[in-house]
Amino acid sequence: MNSREITIQISKAADFLNLKKWDYGASFSNDYSVQVDKGEAKQLKASQKQILTIRVWNQSNLVGITTTSDISESGIKKALEQANIASDFGNKNESTEFSPLAKDPIKVKEVKKRNPVGIKKLLTVLREAEVKLLESHESIKSVPYNGLSESFFERVYANSEGAFRSYSKSQAALYLYARAEEKNKKPRSSGSVKLGYGADDIDIESCIKEASNKTISHLNYSSIKTDKYLICFSPESFLTIINAFSSMFNARSIIDGVSLSNKNSIGEKLSTEALNIYDDGLHEKNISSTPFDGEGTPTKRLCLINRGRIENFIHSESTARIFKTTPTGHAGLGSKVSVSPDWIVVEKSDENFDLKTSLDHSTFDGEFVYIEELNAIHAGVRASQGSFSLPFDGWLYKNGKKISIESATVAGDIKYLLKNIVNIESSQEVTTSGISPHIWVDELSITGDA
Amino acid sequence: MLSSQIKSNEIVFGSCNKDLLEEIIFYGIGLGADFVEIFIENTDNSSVLAEEDFITSVSPSFGKGAGIRIFKGKKDGFVSTNDLTKHGLMRSVSQAIEMLDITDNKRELFNGLNKHRDYSLTKKKWINEVPSIHEISEKLLVSTKSLKKNNKIITRKGSYSRNLQEVIIASSDGTYVSDIRLHQTVGLNVIASDAQYRSSGSRRFGSSGMPNEFRLWDHEKAANDVFESSMNMLYADYVDAGQMPVVLANKFGGVIFHEACGHLLETTQIERGTTPFENKLNEKIAHESVTAIDEGISEGSFGSLSVDDEGMEPEKSVLIKDGILKKFISDRAGELRTGHKRTGSGRRQNYSFAAASRMRNTYIAKGEHSKEDLINSISEGLYCKSMGGGSVGATGQFNFAVEEGYLIKNGKLTSPVKGATLIGEAKEVMPKISMCGNDLELAPGFCGSISGSVNVTVGQPHIKVDSITVGGR
Numbered sequence: 001m002n003s004r005e006i007t008i009q010i011s012k013a014a015d016f017l018n019l020k021k022w023d024y025g026a027s028f029s030n031d032y033s034v035q036v037d038k039g040e041a042k043q044l045k046a047s048q049k050q051i052l053t054i055r056v057w058n059q060s061n062l063v064g065i066t067t068t069s070d071i072s073e074s075g076i077k078k079a080l081e082q083a084n085i086a087s088d089f090g091n092k093n094e095s096t097e098f099s100p101l102a103k104d105p106i107k108v109k110e111v112k113k114r115n116p117v118g119i120k121k122l123l124t125v126l127r128e129a130e131v132k133l134l135e136s137h138e139s140i141k142s143v144p145y146n147g148l149s150e151s152f153f154e155r156v157y158a159n160s161e162g163a164f165r166s167y168s169k170s171q172a173a174l175y176l177y178a179r180a181e182e183k184n185k186k187p188r189s190s191g192s193v194k195l196g197y198g199a200d201d202i203d204i205e206s207c208i209k210e211a212s213n214k215t216i217s218h219l220n221y222s223s224i225k226t227d228k229y230l231i232c233f234s235p236e237s238f239l240t241i242i243n244a245f246s247s248m249f250n251a252r253s254i255i256d257g258v259s260l261s262n263k264n265s266i267g268e269k270l271s272t273e274a275l276n277i278y279d280d281g282l283h284e285k286n287i288s289s290t291p292f293d294g295e296g297t298p299t300k301r302l303c304l305i306n307r308g309r310i311e312n313f314i315h316s317e318s319t320a321r322i323f324k325t326t327p328t329g330h331a332g333l334g335s336k337v338s339v340s341p342d343w344i345v346v347e348k349s350d351e352n353f354d355l356k357t358s359l360d361h362s363t364f365d366g367e368f369v370y371i372e373e374l375n376a377i378h379a380g381v382r383a384s385q386g387s388f389s390l391p392f393d394g395w396l397y398k399n400g401k402k403i404s405i406e407s408a409t410v411a412g413d414i415k416y417l418l419k420n421i422v423n424i425e426s427s428q429e430v431t432t433s434g435i436s437p438h439i440w441v442d443e444l445s446i447t448g449d450a
Numbered sequence: 451m452l453s454s455q456i457k458s459n460e461i462v463f464g465s466c467n468k469d470l471l472e473e474i475i476f477y478g479i480g481l482g483a484d485f486v487e488i489f490i491e492n493t494d495n496s497s498v499l500a501e502e503d504f505i506t507s508v509s510p511s512f513g514k515g516a517g518i519r520i521f522k523g524k525k526d527g528f529v530s531t532n533d534l535t536k537h538g539l540m541r542s543v544s545q546a547i548e549m550l551d552i553t554d555n556k557r558e559l560f561n562g563l564n565k566h567r568d569y570s571l572t573k574k575k576w577i578n579e580v581p582s583i584h585e586i587s588e589k590l591l592v593s594t595k596s597l598k599k600n601n602k603i604i605t606r607k608g609s610y611s612r613n614l615q616e617v618i619i620a621s622s623d624g625t626y627v628s629d630i631r632l633h634q635t636v637g638l639n640v641i642a643s644d645a646q647y648r649s650s651g652s653r654r655f656g657s658s659g660m661p662n663e664f665r666l667w668d669h670e671k672a673a674n675d676v677f678e679s680s681m682n683m684l685y686a687d688y689v690d691a692g693q694m695p696v697v698l699a700n701k702f703g704g705v706i707f708h709e710a711c712g713h714l715l716e717t718t719q720i721e722r723g724t725t726p727f728e729n730k731l732n733e734k735i736a737h738e739s740v741t742a743i744d745e746g747i748s749e750g751s752f753g754s755l756s757v758d759d760e761g762m763e764p765e766k767s768v769l770i771k772d773g774i775l776k777k778f779i780s781d782r783a784g785e786l787r788t789g790h791k792r793t794g795s796g797r798r799q800n801y802s803f804a805a806a807s808r809m810r811n812t813y814i815a816k817g818e819h820s821k822e823d824l825i826n827s828i829s830e831g832l833y834c835k836s837m838g839g840g841s842v843g844a845t846g847q848f849n850f851a852v853e854e855g856y857l858i859k860n861g862k863l864t865s866p867v868k869g870a871t872l873i874g875e876a877k878e879v880m881p882k883i884s885m886c887g888n889d890l891e892l893a894p895g896f897c898g899s900i901s902g903s904v905n906v907t908v909g910q911p912h913i914k915v916d917s918i919t920v921g922g923r
Contacts, residue, residue, distance in 0.1 A: 037721070040525065044549040047530040047802050069513030069532050082510045089498075089508040089583060119549040144722035179724065186875075189843070226691045256501065257605040257641060335507035336499060379839035379851045380871060384605075384641050385648040389871040389921050391849040407847050409871050409921035411691075447691035447873070447921035 001071060003028075003156040003166050010054065013077045014160065019084060021057035023098060023159035025294050025333040026050070026071075033149035034122045036130050038142070044119055052076070053333050055096075056083040062090025065335040086335070094255075096337060099317040099327050102163040102296035107282055109289060114150075114170040114198030122148045122199060126174075129204055133178055136212035139219060143211075145177035145191065150199045157296040157333075165292050172199040176211040180219055188221065188404070190214035190373075190393060193432055195287045214372070217395070221404035224396055224448030230368040230422075231410065231444045232361045235346075235429040235436035237371045237392065242277065242344050243433060244381045244388065245414040249279075249304045249312070251319035252339035258384040260415065261310065263323065268310050271418035274352035277305040279314060281329065281342025285430045289343065294333030299342060302328050307349045314339055346436035348424040359423040359440045367398045369446060371410060386414045408448040417441050461516070461534040463492045463616055464574075470536055471620040472562055478520055478543045479560045479622055482552040485521035486543070486560075487621040487782075489759060490514070490534065491801045497611035498583060500590035508583055515801035520546040524787050528804040563626035569756040570616065573630035577614055579661035580632070586610050589669060590636075596673035597640050602684065603677070605641035610634070610664065615800075617759070625761035633658050633752065633905050635894060638672050642680040649868070651680035652853070656752040656894030658905065663750070679836060679854050682866045689855060689867035689922035695831035696872065696915050697824045697858065701893040702837050704908035707742060708812050708897070709840050710848040710876040715744075715769050715777075716795075716807040717784025718900055726846060726877045727775055735775045736880035739817055742770040744779055746794060746810035752894030753810035753906040757794075760805050764794035769812075773881075781807040799902025806901040813909030817886025824885050824914040826861040832870060832920055833858050840872075849873045849921070871921035879915060887912035 001009060006026065014022050028050045035042040053067045054076075064087025066079040126148040133143055150172040158164040177191030192210035196202040233241070247253035248261045248270075261268070281289050281299040292298055295317050303311040315323065316331035316339050332338035348355075361370060371394040380390040389411040395402045423440035461467050471488060478486035492514045499507035516539060517530045527546035531538055581589075590608040597606040612634045619627045635656035642649045653676050657663040698706060719725035727735055736742075746755045746764025757763055760782050767777050780788070781796035784807045796805035825833060833856045840850030852870035856863045892909035 041550070042525070042721075043804065044525070044527040044546075045529070045804070046527075046545055046549065048532065049530070049802065050532055065509055067509070067511035067513075069515060071532075078512070082512070086508045086510055086583070089505050089587060091504065091506045093504050094506070120551065142723050144724045187846075335509040375843060376839075376841040376849050379841055379849065382650065384650060387869055389851065389869055391843070391847065391871075391873060391921075407873055407875070407919065409691075409849065409873060411688075411869060411871070411921055411923050445691065445923045447871075447919065449693070449873075449919055 003154060006071060007158045007164060009073060009076050010080070011160070013080050017080055017084065019056050019080060021160050022055060023157070024052060024054045026052045026156045027153055029151055029153035031149060031151045032116060032119055032122060033147055034119060034126050035147050036123070036126050039127055039131065041123055044123065046119065052079065054079045054083050056080060056087055058084065058087040058090070061095060062087050062092065063096045064088070064090055094318055096318050098159050098161060098163065099295040099297040101298060101327055102157070102159060104298050106165065106291040106298045108167065108291045109282065109284070111169065111197055116150060116152065117199045122150065125199065125204065129174070129176060129208055133176055133208050133212055136208065137180065137216050139180040139182050140178045140212065140215060141181045142179045143176055144179050146175060148174045148199065155290060157292060157294070159296070163296050165296050167291055170198055171287060172196045172202055174202045174204060174207050176207055178211050178215040180215045182219060188215060188218040190218055195432055197287060218393065218404040221406040223450035224405045224408050224446055225450045226447045228443045229446050231441045232368055232370045233439045233441065234370070234372050235438060236431045237374045238346065238436050238439045239344055239431055239434045240374045240377060241414070241417070242346065243341065244377050245383055246341045247383045249310065249314055250339050251313040251315045251323055254313065255319060255322060260386050265310050269308055270305060270310060270415065271308040272354060272421050273308040274349050274355050274424050275305055275308050275421060276303070276347040276349045278303050278345040279341045279343065280345045283343055283345060283435070285435065286343040293329045293331045295327065295331040295337065297327040297329040297331060299329040307351050314341060344434035347428070348426060348437065352424065355423045357423060360425060361438045365400055369405065370395045370397060388412060388414065406449065408446055411445045411447065417444065459536045461490055461618070466566070467618060468563055468566065468626065471626070473536070474539045474543060475560055475620065475622050477540055478547065479558050481547045482554055482557065483520040483522060483547060484558050485622050487519040487760065488539070489517045489801055490618040492616040494577065494614045495612060496583065497609065498586045498590060500587070500594045500608040502606055503591060503595060505587045505591065516542065517801040517804065518542045518546055519804050520550060521786070522550045522552050525550055526783060526804065530802040558622065560622045561624065563620055564624035567627045569627065569629040576630060576632050576661045580612055580634070581664050586664065589664070593638060593669040593673055596670055597638060597677055599677050602642045602644050603640050603680070604643045607639040610636045619759065619761040621761065627757050627761040629757050631658065631755065632661060634664050636664060636667055638676045640676055640680050642684050644684060647684050649680045649683035649686070651676040654894060656905065657750050658752055658754050660750045683854055683868055686866035686868040688869040689832065689920060691920060691922040693917055693919055695828045696918055696920070697828065697831070697833045698910070698913050698915065699835045700887065700889050700891045700909070700911050702895070702908060703834065703913070704813050704893065704910035705837050705840060705895065706848070706850055706872065707814055707910060708809060708906070708908045709842050709850070711880060712744065712809050712812045713842055713899070714846060714876055715779055717778050717780040717788045717790050718806050720778065720788045721784065730775045733775055734773050736770050736773040737883045738773040739886050740770055740773050740880065740883050741768065741815040742813070743767065743815060744769055744809050744812040748811050751811045751892055751907045755810065758796045759798050760796035762792055762794040762796065764810060767793045779807045779809060781805055797901060797904045799904055803901040806899070808899060808901060808904050809897060809906050811892060811907035811909070813890065813892060814886060814911065814913060816888050816890035816911045819885050819887050821887050821889060821912045824887060824912050825858055825863060827885065827914065828858045829860055831858040833863055834872070846875050846877065848876065869922050873919040873921055879918060882916040883913050884916050885914040
């Protein structure tokens with residue numbers, strides 16, 4: 001069945017079961033991936049997946065939900081029946097409705113349709129990439145984590161009031177993580193990830209070069225002394241921190257009491273006036289963009305921090321109704337609708353007079369720690385408390401020299417971090433999770449082994 | 451024979467599918483595969499969330515799918531599908547064969563499937579024995595009410611999930627197995643707040659194959675534990691960073707061994723060349739006080755299983771004996787590629803993942819000391835009563851958040867501290883585990899790795915690490 005036929009099937013089954021109000025979200029995908037090990041194919045993988053999530057409103061307007069991979073006629077009927085049973089336990093305190101924007105026009109990025117290149121081509125490309133990476137430096141002994149994949153999928157949202165949205169797209173990803181070894185030294189590892197709409201769009205050479213350069217740059221390493229340091233966050237690491245604490249802008253988290261913000265936090269000063277942060281799922285550089293969320297609300301650009309102050313929260317239908325505003329296109333369909341950001345864009349505002357512009361990661365010759373990548377986010381972030389303690393990959397810049405830091409963590413508080421931003425560099429960089437310039441923060445604690 | 455009496459063009463759970471499975475396997479072998487494995491599952495899951503004094507989410511789900519794996523030499527091709535018809539399964543076999551580019555004429559022998567080993571016979575009634583949504587909701591609400599002990603508790607949550615998985619495993623070595631797995635887990639979480647101070651507390655409990663377990667769960671004791679933890683940590687200062695001796699509590703304290711050392715003993719790590727222990731079999735890799743075990747047989751434990759996802763019964767594997775490395779955790783691909791015998795550890799999250807060598811119930815065996823012995827032996831250090839999550843990097847470095855920690859001064863527990871992270875490398879830390887307590891206890895958890903998220907148990911007695919880096923402020 002295609003998505004139109006599924007919608008008709010659900011409608012018929014709902015009529016049969018006397019269910020007047022329903023909606024559903026579905027995704028259908030075909031994925032292909034390869035991994036290699038020293039020139040040999042290691043695992044080749046293909047999958048065909050279908051997931052259907054159906055919500056049903058009962059006569060008391062309580063919502064029940066069921067998820068299934070069985071999209072046969074009987075599977076759909078069973079899902080509706082189970083959702084109906086679950087609706088007896090629907091949340092009486094917070095009602096859910098269709099998004100008022102579920103029929104609004106959506107903006108779909110014009111992207112040329114890609115066709116699968118096939119497993120054999122993926123394998124050939126990845127083998128070549130592995131060889132080139134191994135040959136790029138004598139200390140690179142293996143590429144233990146590698147993969148090239150392509151995915152073709154369709155997302156659908158429809159409801160019993162006639163809303164119907166469907167969106168098809170493709171995406172490919174290449175990751176290369178190299179391991180370098182030198183005598184009497186610990187192994188060092190780093191890598192690179194590149195995305196594209198199709199396998200042919202991925203910049204393979206730059207992925208190889210980046211993985212090689214990053215790995216080699218960590219060969220000469222040293223422990224760092226535990227102390228407070230001037231920090232330069234790479235665009236990737238700053239976006240990691242912002243995403244980890246995005247509950248500050250999340251209306252669902254605020255209602256649930258797990259956010260540092262509250263309903264009255266709009267306008268609260270969080271940072272230097274030089275900082276602007278947007279969520280922009282439709283950004284032209286966002287390869288993972290989708291034009292609507294799990295409730296069918298169109299995706300849009302939303303300012304989260306304007307000149308250092310909270311400007312907006314992200315919403316689902318129900319949180320928007322509670323906050324007396326409109327949904328923002330950030331909902332994930334579920335029994336309890338989740339809310340999450342799409343793609344963060346960090347910018348320097350025009351109110352940037354208080355920044356220390358001499359702090360530039362490529363020219364500054366004073367002592368500082370450059371944080372390239374933050375790790376173990378799930379373990380080291382306490383979003384509801386605002387604190388973090390995270391291991392990182394990075395370098396200590398001192399006396400004009402750069403040395404990789406071995407086994408260290410950076411710890412602090414997100415509000416302290418935002419308030420202590422001392423420079424936002426001008427040039428932004430595109431990453432897989434958003435866009436940001438390098439961000440400088442004064443006086444964060446680093447724990448090292450030295 | 452029953453199998454010849456029932457002919458079907460689709461896998462039917464609860465029926466004999468031998469003819470169809472043999473036909474699919476013959477098809478793969480006929481096309482030149484060295485080995486064909488079919489893993490089929492049917493799931494029936496549900497979860498319930500209580501927040502404050504209300505049920506805010508009830509989420510049932512069900513589904514079915516198949517994962518087909520073809521080996522040619524040491525290479526493997528894996529295809530997953532939701533289409534369980536003969537046509538769908540054969541198409542998946544063809545796709546895997548095509549991916550592997552099999553062209554030679556060498557044909558392996560397939561003598562048909564062995565006698566059906568049906569581990570599900572006594573388990574079919576489980577679906578009717580597990581608590582109903584109504585029963586679960588009522589108990590969760592009582593639990594969240596129990597957390598409301600003072601006005602500093604601002605958020606209370608209770609969650610329950612139940613996964614019932616019916617599997618059929620068949621492969622060209624004759625393996626033909628059916629099983630039903632039941633996993634239930636329940637957790638409590640609170641956030642406490644007072645002025646600028648905030649803390650959180652959480653505990654999770656889990657079981658396998660015990661339909662009545664949720665009914666027996668002592669929610670009052672769990673609520674008291676979570677509440678006390680959050681209150682103890684509410685006004686805690688941040689820990690000072692540095693190198694120091696630590697005592698790790700039992701139960702979930704074992705997560706460090708799981709993450710930092712256990713993963714390095716999986717054959718997938720040997721295949722990748724990412725374990726420092728690859729050539730250390732029968733060599734000393736840990737302090738002589740350390741004996742570590744991985745097994746899938748403890749009754750009711752979250753990581754226990756009757757049969758692994760490749761059709762092998764799980765064994766009890768002594769990984770480290772008195773500090774000496776004795777065994778790796780291996781699956782079929784691991785045995786093929788590294789030579790380490792299978793241990794009944796081939797596991798996967800669901801049909802869409804190929805099985806890989808994964809831990810089950812993994813723990814450090816008990817020693818002879820009391821908890822007090824360990825603490826009394828430290829003049830200045832840290833007691834990690836409750837661990838949060840953690841991770842291990844590609845070069846073996848690990849880090850773990852300490853959820854509830856206390857300073858040790860002159861052999862006594864003193865003030866609570868927050869924000870601590872334990873950082874190190876297994877190779878360096880294992881020899882520093884100098885004392886093991888006599889109070890081994892296990893705790894459930896979820897482990898994410900190459901073949902998805904699987905249920906595991908971690909565990910240990912209280913242990914003392916002579917020196918480790920503690921990250922803080």
